[in-house]
Amino acid sequence: MGFVQVSEKEGDEPIELPVEEDGTLLLSTLQAQFPECSGLQYRIVETKAVRGVRSNEGRMYSPSEESGWGEYHYFCVFPKKNKRQSDDNSENSVAKTKRTEPLLRCFDLIVLGLSYNTTDRTLREFFETYGDVVKAEIKRDNTSGQSKGFGFVRFGSYDAQMRVLSKRHLIDGRWCEVKVPSSRGIGNQVPGKVFVGRCTEDIGTEDLREYFSQFGDVIDVVIPKPFRGFSFVTFLDPYIPQLLWGEDHIIKGVSVRVSSADKKVVPKKNQQIQSCKNSSNNNTNNNNDLDIFNMHAANNFNMHPGNNFNMHPANNFIMHPANNFNMNPFNPHGYQMNRAMN
DNA sequence: GTTGAGCGTT
Numbered sequence: 440m441g442f443v444q445v446s447e448k449e450g451d452e453p454i455e456l457p458v459e460e461d462g463t464l465l466l467s468t469l470q471a472q473f474p475e476c477s478g479l480q481y482r483i484v485e486t487k488a489v490r491g492v493r494s495n496e497g498r499m500y501s502p503s504e505e506s507g508w509g510e511y512h513y514f515c516v517f518p519k520k521n522k523r524q525s526d527d528n529s530e531n532s533v534a535k536t537k538r539t540e541p542l543l544r545c546f547d548l549i550v551l552g553l554s555y556n557t558t559d560r561t562l563r564e565f566f567e568t569y570g571d572v573v574k575a576e577i578k579r580d581n582t583s584g585q586s587k588g589f590g591f592v593r594f595g596s597y598d599a600q601m602r603v604l605s606k607r608h609l610i611d612g613r614w615c616e617v618k619v620p621s622s623r624g625i626g627n628q629v630p631g632k633v634f635v636g637r638c639t640e641d642i643g644t645e646d647l648r649e650y651f652s653q654f655g656d657v658i659d660v661v662i663p664k665p666f667r668g669f670s671f672v673t674f675l676d677p678y679i680p681q682l683l684w685g686e687d688h689i690i691k692g693v694s695v696r697v698s699s700a701d702k703k704v705v706p707k708k709n710q711q712i713q714s715c716k717n718s719s720n721n722n723t724n725n726n727n728d729l730d731i732f733n734m735h736a737a738n739n740f741n742m743h744p745g746n747n748f749n750m751h752p753a754n755n756f757i758m759h760p761a762n763n764f765n766m767n768p769f770n771p772h773g774y775q776m777n778r779a780m781n
Numbered sequence: 782g783t784t785g786a787g788c789g790t791t
Contacts, residue, residue: 549788578789588785613785621788 441507447473449482449514462507463498469515478516491516545573545600547591549620553577554611555586565610566592570599592617630677631658632700633684636669638662639693647672650690655679671700 443464444453454472458464469476479492479499492513493500501508550562563575574593577586594600607614635647644660651657651672659673674680683697 547789551787552785555784576789587787587789589788591789618788622790 443501443508443513444511445469445472445479445513445515447476447515449480449512451514453512458501458508459498462501464501464508466494466497466499469499473515475517476515477518479513480516481511481513545594545597547574547593547620548600548604548617550590550592550608550610550615550617551588552613552615553586553588553590554613555588557586557590557611557613559590561611562590562592565608566594566603569594569603571595591620628680628699629673629702631674631680633672633674633680634669634698634700635672635688636696636698637693638668638670638695639691640666642670642690642693642695644670646690650688654683673700 441458441462442455443458445456446453456464456468456472464479469479478494480489481492481502482489490502492502502511503509553562557577559575559577562577563572566572566575571594572592573595574591576592577590579586592603594603603617604619607616609615633651644662647660647662647670648657651660651674654674656675657672658675660670661673662670680699684699686697688695688697
């Protein structure tokens with residue numbers, strides 16, 4: 440039974456580690472002393488070159504059959520720190536930056552229920568306690584100058600924005616709420632779901648899943664049959680879709696069009712609704728081919744253990760399952776149970 | 782000068 444001299448860094452005081460009967464050093468033995476270590480190196484005295492120790496399936500092999508580990512001082516190799524963040528492919532590291540960057544972007548928030556006395560200035564002063572206020576504006580009647588009782592506020596940091604969203608604020612004696620404006624056009628969207636237009640027939644479910652996984656966990660992919668030139672992709676995280684719209688997405692050389700997936704009104708069995716296309720929604724997408732989102736298997740996001748929806752900082756006030764749909768700050772009206780469910 | 786659910790501009 441022999442020992443190998445190993446130190447964390449070259450030149451450090453070495454520790455002697457026991458080798459196995461077959462002359463190999465177990466990676467587990469090594470990691471018992473150097474937890475993050477993934478391999479060993481040593482320096483050739485004559486050439487001053489650094490060599491790596493061969494390792495396979497948890498075993499490290501001595502440099503030579505005859506002389507074993509020799510008198511070398513071995514030192515540890517650690518995984519590169521920037522590499523360790525993304526453990527698989529480079530696509531994922533792209534995804535991570537893409538995933539957080541748009542999320543951190545601030546936008547105007549609507550402040551509802553304001554006192555008619557509240558001014559731009561008092562509005563700003565109130566929200567400055569949360570962070571840097573870029574803009575604070577009361578909406579007024581053009582002719583009279585009378586406040587309409589609502590306004591807009593914009594923060595400099597996403598952190599502040601999230602702390603403010605969807606909770607009540609006592610401003611000038613009135614309880615007000617801050618929401619994402621419906622003008623952002625997401626009122627009728629299905630959480631986590633995107634409509635992928637301009638698809639070609641050779642773009643299969645796995646192609647879609649593979650491509651969109653770089654932005655977040657994909658929990659469902661649907662290509663309507665017969666083929667109609669579009670498909671649907673559902674993310675676990677309901678925030679992902681709005682990060683994707685308007686961007687170029689190229690799958691298999693095809694520039695597909697990603698937009699919001701809107702709720703479709705599903706006719707009840709004995710109570711047919713004449714036409715979905717004549718319904719009141721005036722969205723420009725031909726994507727009203729959806730199930731009602733909360734009936735779809737892929738959209739049971741409230742129940743999913745890995746769902747971070749309820750964990751979002753903006754959603755830290757209601758944890759009751761029955762309220763989940765109303766917790767999304769990006770949904771100004773709250774989701775409603777469709778009658779097809781009843 | 783009243784009221785109290787909603788949704789604004791560039």
